[in-house]
Amino acid sequence: MKLLQRYIFYTFIIICISVFIGFICSNVLYVAFVKEQMNNRYLVIVEELAEQMEENELTLEVSSDFLQTMSHLGYQLALVKENGEMITFGEPFKKIELNDQMNALFNGENVYQGVKSFKKTYLMMTHFANDIQNTVGTTLELEGEKRALFLRSNNTSFFTEFHLVIFGFILAVFISSILGILLMSRRLTKSLLELTSATKEIANQNYEYPLMVxxxxxxxxxxxxxxxxxxxxxxxxxxxxxxxxxxxxxxxxxxxxxxxxxxxxxxxxxxxxxxxxxxxxxxxxxxxxxxxxxxxxxxxxxxxxxPINKKLVRIDEQLHQVVHSMLWRIEEKGLEIKIDSQPVTLYADQSLLMNAWENLIGNAIKYNKEYGEISIQCVEENSQVIVRIHDTGIGIERHELDKIFDRFYRVDKARNKEGTGLGLSIVQEVLSYHDASIEITSNVNEGTTVTIIFSKS
The missing domain is CATH 1.10.287.130 (Signal transduction histidine kinase, dimerisation/phosphotransfer (DHp) domain)
Known part of the structure; x- marks a missing residue:
């Protein structure tokens, strides 16, 4: 199932569950509160009608006109004799069979409360049952004869113009919500589908695919x-x-x-x-x-x-060892070398640092001028170990300083020298592993200075 279809499906499921929960809550509310309140309200009305008809000693004909008028106000009424003869007013009842409780009115009972006790249909649907048993009733004397008067609200009056407006509003909100959900889900899935397409293109090594999100x-x-x-x-x-x-x-x-x-x-x-x-x-x-x-x-x-093996390393001793191993190259070019160092220890990988010093000092020799100078300084300042290597060599153009750490990159003037173009890349990786920084400054035909800073913390 695609994402859009799944999104719509789950939205529909959520709406159905919400409607079901709303229906259950409405029924609980109706049974617990509304049903009895409606029963009592109808009972007050039917008792007042019976009382008015008895006090005014209305004839059957006048009473019928009076009850017919009441039916126009949204009620269904029935006037029943003890022998079961019935006259209805308003919309006819679909079921007119009297039960024992209704017949009990003729045997001394004062009222019949059928709206509260009617249970022939499911929960809230009992309100719409057009059954004479779904009424309230009382007795009255009419033309010297005992009769029973039953009353309930007419179902057609339930849906007034205002109710239709409310229903239309709810329906419009529901339809608009569904359309909004569909449009938003389409917009959402469109972006995700675009990301999916871009991912597939990346998997096919098309790194220039334009992502339109x-x-x-x-x-x-x-x-x-x-x-x-x-x-x-x-x-x-x-x-x-x-x-x-x-x-x-x-x-x-x-x-x-x-x-x-x-x-x-x-x-x-x-x-x-x-x-x-x-x-x-x-x-x-x-x-x-x-x-x-x-x-x-x-x-x-x-x-x-x-295989990293960190331990306490004397940086000054390493620098002296590298210089000593390269003395023949230094003497071959007639270089003068000066070392200003303090006893400095650092927790580091000895082999990796030796490789870094060999590359840096080797470059200072390789790209120096004949009879030039190399100065090496190693000091400890403010919990930092600082190593500076300066030469008086051919120097590096400023626009090339940003590229010298790129792998296989060689400065144009140095291309005729022996080298792999990997030395400074290795130096950068080694120093990065030791959380150290490296800075190179250079002037053409004046020389280059390399500054490395380690943090002893």
Missing amino acids: NRKDEIGELADSFRKMQQRLAHTDKARKKFINNVSHDFQSPLLNIQGYSELLDQELSSSEGKKYNGIIQTEAKRLSNLTKQLLILTSIDQGTY
Whole structure:
């Protein structure tokens, strides 16, 4: 069953249940209060009529005219002799059989209260039973003969013009409510169907599908959240395709170089050429190994599968270790390096932080000028550990600073250098895991400063 059909079905069920409950409540109210009140009111009227007719000593003919006039006011009346002879006034009774209680009026009973005691039909429907037993009655003397006078309200008088107006109003409200429910349910389900269609399109990787839902309610909020999800999925899909393309390119380039130079080694070459080509093959193999290692680290961090092992780590000692391991590269370029550090401990993963320092200090060396400078500072201030790495290298254009953390992104001036374009992405992921922030400022041909801030709390 579709949503619209289900909504209409449940609405109909609720209306039916409401009508049923209303009917039960109305019947309880009628039986408990209204029925007896109507009986007593009719009894007062019939007793006053009998009293007026007796006091004025009306003849049967005059009494008949009088009772006929009363019938025009919305009553059904019957004048009965002791022998059962009956004269009715107003709308005729469908059933005119007298019961024992009615006959008891001729044997000394003063009144008959049939409206209160009548039970031949179900609950409130007794009010509409056109039966002489569904009346009230009393006795009177008319022309020296004892008679019984019975009275009830005429059913046709129950539906007055005012009642018809009220009934029309209720009917109009009911029809309008049903139409309103149908229109609102259609509008509601239309938005949900649109969301369903959009979901199917997203499942088919159509992230550009326009979602035509503009509402200010909860469904509108759902649609806005869906659009944000759609944009993120589109961005993720684009990044995934770009990632695959970059990985393919970065793997293909060294593999082609290895293949090409391997084929050259099969030819007759001088020893110097052989060593040269062999060195190139080794360099490309190291590049592939480094790329694979960084991809594995980045993927495992992304997926939360990296074996995290946090413990107290001396940050200053790590920085000294990394610099010491890269001394040959520093000396090769004639760089001057200064380290200003305090003994600083931090609860962190030693291996991940070492990888971050290797990337950052390696970049400071790689993109520095010959005979340039590198300064490293590590201090603790106000429950924060601050690490600054400054170099006097080639610098980065301002418009490229926002992109340097993108995976496989390389600054144009650095494309001819060895690298994978993953280093800073790994650094950002590592620092994010340690709730640390990183800021990079740079000026072209003046150098770059990297500032990392850890919170010891």
